[in-house]
Amino acid sequence: MSRLGNLGARLYRGEVGYDFVGKRKIWYGISILITITAIVGLAVRGLNMGIEFSGGAVFTTPNTKVSSTDARQAAEEASGGHTVVVQELGRGGLRIQISELGTKEALPVQEKLAKELGVKTNKIDTQLVGPSWGEQIASKAWQGLAIFMVLVVIYLAIAFEWRMALAALVALIHDLTITVGVYALVGFEVTPGTVIGLLTILGYSLYDTVVVFDGLKEASKDITKQTRFTYSEIANRSLNSTLVRSINTTVVALLPVGALLFIGGGLLGAGMLNDISLALFVGLAAGAYSSIFIATPLVADLKERDPRMKSLAKRVKAKRAAAAKAEAADPAAEEDDAPALEDAAAAPSGVVGPRRQPASRNRGRGRPSGKRR
Numbered sequence: 001m002s003r004l005g006n007l008g009a010r011l012y013r014g015e016v017g018y019d020f021v022g023k024r025k026i027w028y029g030i031s032i033l034i035t036i037t038a039i040v041g042l043a044v045r046g047l048n049m050g051i052e053f054s055g056g057a058v059f060t061t062p063n064t065k066v067s068s069t070d071a072r073q074a075a076e077e078a079s080g081g082h083t084v085v086v087q088e089l090g091r092g093g094l095r096i097q098i099s100e101l102g103t104k105e106a107l108p109v110q111e112k113l114a115k116e117l118g119v120k121t122n123k124i125d126t127q128l129v130g131p132s133w134g135e136q137i138a139s140k141a142w143q144g145l146a147i148f149m150v151l152v153v154i155y156l157a158i159a160f161e162w163r164m165a166l167a168a169l170v171a172l173i174h175d176l177t178i179t180v181g182v183y184a185l186v187g188f189e190v191t192p193g194t195v196i197g198l199l200t201i202l203g204y205s206l207y208d209t210v211v212v213f214d215g216l217k218e219a220s221k222d223i224t225k226q227t228r229f230t231y232s233e234i235a236n237r238s239l240n241s242t243l244v245r246s247i248n249t250t251v252v253a254l255l256p257v258g259a260l261l262f263i264g265g266g267l268l269g270a271g272m273l274n275d276i277s278l279a280l281f282v283g284l285a286a287g288a289y290s291s292i293f294i295a296t297p298l299v300a301d302l303k304e305r306d307p308r309m310k311s312l313a314k315r316v317k318a319k320r321a322a323a324a325k326a327e328a329a330d331p332a333a334e335e336d337d338a339p340a341l342e343d344a345a346a347a348p349s350g351v352v353g354p355r356r357q358p359a360s361r362n363r364g365r366g367r368p369s370g371k372r373r
Helices: 003-013 024-045 067-078 102-118 131-161 161-185 192-219 229-242 243-267 272-304 307-329 337-346
Strands: 054-059 084-086 094-101 125-129
Touching: 003 131, 024 084, 024 272, 054 102, 054 307, 054 337, 067 084, 067 094, 067 102, 084 192, 094 102, 102 125, 131 161, 161 192, 192 229, 192 243, 192 272, 229 272, 243 272
Parallel strands: none
Antiparallel strands: 054 094, 054 125, 084 094
16 A cells, blocks of 8 residues: 555544644634735736626737737737737637727727738638627626525535535635635636636535535534544544545646646647636635635534533543543553543544554453353
8 A cells, every 4th residue: 555545544544633623723814814815916906807708809810920929019009008918829820809999999900900910901800799798798607606605505504504504605705715816916817718617616625525524424423422522523533534535636636727727828828728727726726725724624613612512522621631630540550441541531632533442441351262161
């Protein structure tokens, strides 16, 4: 078995672990800082909306020897200073996108571009996008996002409980805010592909969160009938048991998306891939982070406010104190009282559950061997 596989097995059995839930205030602070940075970037720089949302014109040219830099300069001069995005296409063609360009302005700009690029006017394909169409697309996108959020909350409230539904909703909003903030800071264009990417990462983030919640629901069944662990400790153990799986899933998902973003969009210059690949890359990373560091610790925080969980925590603390007192009073009785002490002993910081089973547990209680004496 590989070292990572062995680690995953030990995490699942509770032999090792990290106290994610116990250090939740640190993760909350980091998330708040990142979220504030994203909101400030969004407020200061705003989003670079594509022509699908703001309206404009797209000119597709045939093969030309003019560079993309010269074409951008020519398009800016021809349009009178409008925002211009130039992308190189296969076989030497160019895609020149000019935002907020009206129908009356499109034909003169087309003629000027043809003259500057040295091609015939009728060889340049022109597509116009009206601002009203972009507003409809934006409105439908917001409606779809709102419906998605409502359905998610209803499903989680029915399948699990309202606390988990609330935690999942906070994690989703967290992922959305960070992704949109990164778009504002980087300045990438927001297109329908970006919207598709955002909806995709919400589904991924929700999937990862539900997997952890399902394990937590199973582990915390009849939790008030025992006095070994608190709810936070059970939540931390469930989180550690799925940690390696979450990391593996995230890495495998990020590899192809990273190839699209850094190799396809960066090295090869396929700028049309940036709109969806950046949303996926940032969203997948944020979704994995929120599932581990936000959703489950937040559920534990909310659950510990329940009077039943408060009572359980007091009983666990009292039993552990009694066990520690008994051990200090009579250290020689540790082996004989191991079963009772083990139930009351405090778990290590990052590990919930016993690390060993004493050999004396079943001493004298085994089944008859069948041999006559």
